Amino acid sequence: MLKLLKYSLYNILRTRFALLYTLFLLMATLGIYSLDYDLSRVGLSLLNVVLLVVPLVCIIFATVHFYNSYEFMELMLAQPINRMTVFLSQILAVGLSLCLAFLIGAGLPMLIYGADSSLFYLLLVGVLLSLVFTGLAFLASVMTRDKARAIGITLLFWVYFSLIYDGLVIYLIYVFYDYPLEGATLAMVMLNPVDLARVIMLMQMDVSALMGFTGAFFQSFFGSAQGLLVSFSVLLIWILLPVWAAARVFKKKDL
């Protein structure tokens, strides 16, 4: 397993994409720090990067990597090695490198220029989102043999979670706004990892606004240690569920 992981990581390093990604994040974060004078503004700008760019890069990179190492996997599976080991080493390698890239890219400037607690939350949320979308990418990849189709599916995932879903939620809130919606919106937030990440950050950055009439409901949930635990657990489920599903498919898949 460790040996396989090592080779996979070596593979990823050789493509230099992970390095480019790190460099991009580094430049972006440094740029944000040098343009904005206020830590809360830095958090805001970084939030957009974390919610939009990170999932997109993760999902595409993981898919492309899966297909690039298709032959490697085939070769490995011809050896007396457990299928799960091969699969898990691949997903771990991708997840690890993406998380590392994010941590270095976004975290290094924070070490240099300083950060507050909300920025640490941002780092954590970014890492978790990277893993969620790596898992989703692997799920999409094992579902089809065609690389283009898999990328199509992954992009659909991204568009759905970042755009379409919120549109649906807005629509539902608009239609049913006569009804008490707090519980329902809370459930809807849980069903989308990007939204969940965003709301966790919202609790850090817009506390004052959330103390209003309805906001207080969300604040009392997400603001409490219990609520935080629940929301991070749900994010963990969002990581494990696609990985588990992908592993199941991979186990029986005719490569």
Next chain:
Amino acid sequence: MTKFIDKWWVFGLFASGFIVFVPPGLQAQSTHVVKVGESIQASIDQALPGDTIFISEGEYFEKEIIIQKPLIVIGSNFPKIDGMNSGDIFLIAADSVRIEGLELINTGYATQNDNAAVKVFDSRYLKVVNNRIINTFFGIHISNSENMVILDNFLEAFETRSHRTGNGIHLWKSDTALISGNYIKGHRDGIYLEFVTMTENRNNKVEYNHRYGLHFMFSHDNSYYHNLFRSNEAGVAVMYTRNVIMKYNIFEKSLGSGSYGVLLKDISNSVMKYNIIRDNTIGIYMDGSNNNEISYNEFRRNGWGIKLLASNDGNHLSGNNFIGNTFDISTNGRLVTNTLEGNFWDKYEGYDLDRDGYGDVPYRPISLYSTIVERIPSAIILWRSFMVTMMDRAERIVPAITPENMKDTKPKMRPNDINFKSE
């Protein structure tokens, strides 16, 4: 003529000789010392107008101490006067009374009477200085009086049921007062003024009260400098008043749907300058207020910087800094008769080609989504999502729902340099 003056001189000499030779105790201005176990009321009754009552260190159990002549009551090392949870402690109806250096604890609670540690009627030239007023219903309660100084008192109440709390410093139908350096905690309203004119409030620290930190109504020509209002249940509410000056104050941490950093209801011809308004759900809530100048304030990390209802008219907001607020300004109508100019908005994305320090395109501080949240509060959960950000941006370019005229035509590119300290 000279003869006449000589006569007066002789009379003066005679008179002063008379004072010197009267036995002590009947002197015009003498000092009475009250020791533990003795009655404060008794020694007040004995004293002549203008005397000084000196209360020694220790514990006294006395209530309804009535003062009806000019007196100075001074405590040594904060003697504790316990009202035994019933009635008032001091009742004052006389001019030139001074209460200093006492610890007044445990007044009664009654729904009919506003029991207070120091209760004052129809008096002038009152001074309440450096007292500790602890666990009382009302703290200092003044009605129909003039020319008062309420200085450096410490007031704290511990009642947790908010309907059983009274106001810290309560003035009714009075004129000319200096309320300065007081600390007020745990009361209903920290400072409450009704029909009170010409007061100056300085350096007071008012926090964790059950209703408003500062609450005044029909109290014209008052000024507030360097006060701190923090974490009061409902913030600060000022109503039906004109000619108010508020400068260098800090209003912070009023969190909740009915809480306001400052609630301005029917306030006119007033000035708010150099204040810091931060971490409130609503920084300033303005309703029916006219011709006010709100300038050089800092709005930081509020949910809503200002809620400016359409009922306001002719207010001028200039030179303020809006930094890190979730929503800068929101309103409830399309008619705008208030002006915005030269404010700094951290959300401004314009440019400054002519380098005059002001952005070349106007800034529209009202976000579309804030109007949606106004109608559907649950929608706040989608704030900062990509979808909402796009909607907001589109609305800023071509306003369709938000009022077209609500704009800062000269938004500053950099924060205004504001000095929050001087004066």
